[in-house]
Amino acid sequence: MKVIYPGSFDPVTYGHLDIIERCSKKFGKVIIAVLNNVSKKGTFTIQERMELLKETTKHLDNVEVDSFSGLLADYAKEKGCTTMIRGLRAVSDYEIEMQMALVNRKLYKDIETLFMVSRSEYVFLSSSLVKEIALYGGDISCFVPREVEYALNNKIKGGI
Template sequence: MIVIYPGSFDPVTNGHLDIIERCSKKFDKVIVAILNNSSKKTLFTVEERTELLKQAVKKYDNVEIDNFSGLLIDYAKERNVTTMVRGLRAVSDFEYEMQMALVNKKLYGDIETLFMVSSGEYAYLSSSIVKEVVMFGGDVSCLVPNVVEKALKEKLKGGQSK
């Protein structure tokens, strides 16, 4: 079975990687689909996020990194995938994710959304928290892969991005 794990991944965190690793063990192929939403302000470009994710998941042979614009269900149809995985950190995530799953199901009857509960050690972790910690000079080495930590420090400490 092929699944899509969609998100903005701005930046990818160890919580995201936990879900990716667990999916890679359960499914034949995992497509990590990065949302390219031009109306949303992101720290990293879609190209930068793609490269960071590729580096972070290179040890998984069955994980592909891709990006999409527009509706997720249109992307799923284009890729001929009928299952997506969404990570849940807390009950508050469930409410939003359930609404999205129901809308997606209404628009594309073949789509199924599987919810994967975050590992306890990452239940608090979000990309927004990571960016805030870095902006205030905090250590995020235990929250993101090394390649992401370096990229964050470069971006948020006045370094020039590629």
């Protein structure tokens, strides 16, 4: 079975990677779909996010990194995929994710959204939090892989 794990991944964290690795053990193919949200300026470009994801998932043979713009339902149709994975950290995530799952199903009747609960050590972790800690000179090595830590610190030194 092929699944899509969509997100902004700006930057990818150990929480994201945990979901990706767990998916890679349960499903035949995992497509990491990096959202190109034209209304938001990310810290990393789409290409940089994709490269960081490729680097941090290179040990997983059944993982593909791709990007998309527009509606996720349209992207899933284009990929011939009927299963989407979303990670949940807290009840507040569930409320938002439930709305998105219902909208996606309305747009693409065959799509199913499967929710994966974060491991307890990643429940608090978000890309925004990692960026804020890095911005103020904090140690982010326990939240992101070395490649991501290096790339984010270089972005900050360059004035993001």
